[in-house]
Amino acid sequence: xxxxxxxxILTTVxxxxxxxxxxxxxxxxxxxxxxxxxxxxxxxxxRDKYTFGDIFVKATPLIFTGLAFALPYKANLFNxxxxxxxxxxxxxxxxxxxxxxEKMPGFLVLVIVFVLVVIGGGLWGGFVGLVKARxxxxxxxxxxxxxxxxxxxxxxxxxxxxxxxxxxxxxTNPLNKTVWLPKLISGxxxxxxxxxxxxxxxxxxxxLYKTPLGFRIRAVGFNSExxxxxxxxxxxxxxxxxxxxxxLAALAGFxxxxxxxxxxxxxxxxNVGSEGLGIAxxxxxxxxxxxxxxxxxxxxRVGGLVMSQMANVPSSIIELMQGFVMIFVILSYAVRSxxxxxxxxxxxxxxxxx
Numbered sequence: 001x002x003x004x005x006x007x008x009i010l011t012t013v014x015x016x017x018x019x020x021x022x023x024x025x026x027x028x029x030x031x032x033x034x035x036x037x038x039x040x041x042x043x044x045x046x047r048d049k050y051t052f053g054d055i056f057v058k059a060t061p062l063i064f065t066g067l068a069f070a071l072p073y074k075a076n077l078f079n080x081x082x083x084x085x086x087x088x089x090x091x092x093x094x095x096x097x098x099x100x101x102e103k104m105p106g107f108l109v110l111v112i113v114f115v116l117v118v119i120g121g122g123l124w125g126g127f128v129g130l131v132k133a134r135x136x137x138x139x140x141x142x143x144x145x146x147x148x149x150x151x152x153x154x155x156x157x158x159x160x161x162x163x164x165x166x167x168x169x170x171x172t173n174p175l176n177k178t179v180w181l182p183k184l185i186s187g188x189x190x191x192x193x194x195x196x197x198x199x200x201x202x203x204x205x206x207x208l209y210k211t212p213l214g215f216r217i218r219a220v221g222f223n224s225e226x227x228x229x230x231x232x233x234x235x236x237x238x239x240x241x242x243x244x245x246x247x248l249a250a251l252a253g254f255x256x257x258x259x260x261x262x263x264x265x266x267x268x269x270x271n272v273g274s275e276g277l278g279i280a281x282x283x284x285x286x287x288x289x290x291x292x293x294x295x296x297x298x299x300x301r302v303g304g305l306v307m308s309q310m311a312n313v314p315s316s317i318i319e320l321m322q323g324f325v326m327i328f329v330i331l332s333y334a335v336r337s338x339x340x341x342x343x344x345x346x347x348x349x350x351x352x353x354x
Contacts, residue, residue, distance in 0.1 A: 011332035019325030037311040041303035053188030059298035063197035064252035065276025066290040068245045073285045075241050076221040081143030082249040083273025084150030089250025091154050092120045093257040094172045094264035097179045106178030117254045118247045125246015133235035158266050170266035181259035193255030205287040278326035281333050
């Protein structure tokens with residue numbers, strides 16, 4: 001086991017434990033027994049297949065948004081707009097499904113919607129890459145501000161052309177069952193979107209580590225100026241990674257609308273982008289690691305909900321627990337960076353002494 005991998009494992013485990021311990025201390029302030037509460041949290045996950053399946057349901061959009069941050073990060077770019085790209089994908093999914101569900105078979109509708117979501121989300125994310133490549137703008141700020149544009153665009157549509165027939169609520173009409181993503185396991189809410197997310201993670205890993213394009217992406221991330229001298233077009237890399245990133249985040253919207261919600265509701269799932277960022281950091285931006293990190297967050301969500309019901313604690317403890325874990329995860333990244341920097345300095349010092 002190399003030192004960097006050891007640091008990743010140790011700091012990640014420590015971050016999760018510290019997050020849970022701090023959450024336990026908050027439970028003490030509520031006069032609740034944290035040991036009893038956490039026992040309920042972890043044992044409840046296996047009480048029936050419906051609850052167990054929900055772990056992977058919750059993990060599905062988080063895998064997509066985690067990948068949406070991790071891919072640009074490998075090129076030393078920061079996509080903070082996954083939430084907005086998620087909403088764009090949700091809007092396209094709902095609008096296209098409602099428009100086509102009565103006109104063609106459900107499977108064909110799902111294929112068409114999938115393609116439209118990839119293109120639409122890719123173009124939305126690609127805009128960030130375009131202005132970065134052409135005008136040297138700060139992709140952090142552009143991607144972050146694009147989220148507010150996407151949110152307000154969705155709200156506008158839900159109050160106008162996409163508003164449900166009765167006109168009472170800012171939401172769409174329900175989708176026909178023919179355009180729902182099929183269930184993966186009967187008796188649960190787990191759908192084929194989870195398999196799609198796993199395939200996306202594996203595909204991004206192959207792209208990054210087994211293809212020439214992936215090598216160029218990582219080369220630009222390591223040193224963009226040196227990559228340019230080696231003949232790598234950094235501008236094309238910016239466009240490519242943000243297009244793919246936007247498409248990935250938009251697919252989270254597709255999986256939620258066609259797989260879970262079966263309609264588009266104003267302001268739903270407002271934290272999927274920020275949680276994806278934390279998951280990517282937890283996994284050290286490794287696409288395969290993101291799968292396991294997202295499942296961990298799925299466990300916290302599902303187990304936390306059951307814990308709040310059975311242990312009679314406020315439901316807000318779920319967000320509090322996730323927030324503590326995410327804070328320590330981000331701090332663990334800083335610790336790993338410091339350890340890696342110190343090791344490199346020691347190597348250089350020893351080399352100079354020889």
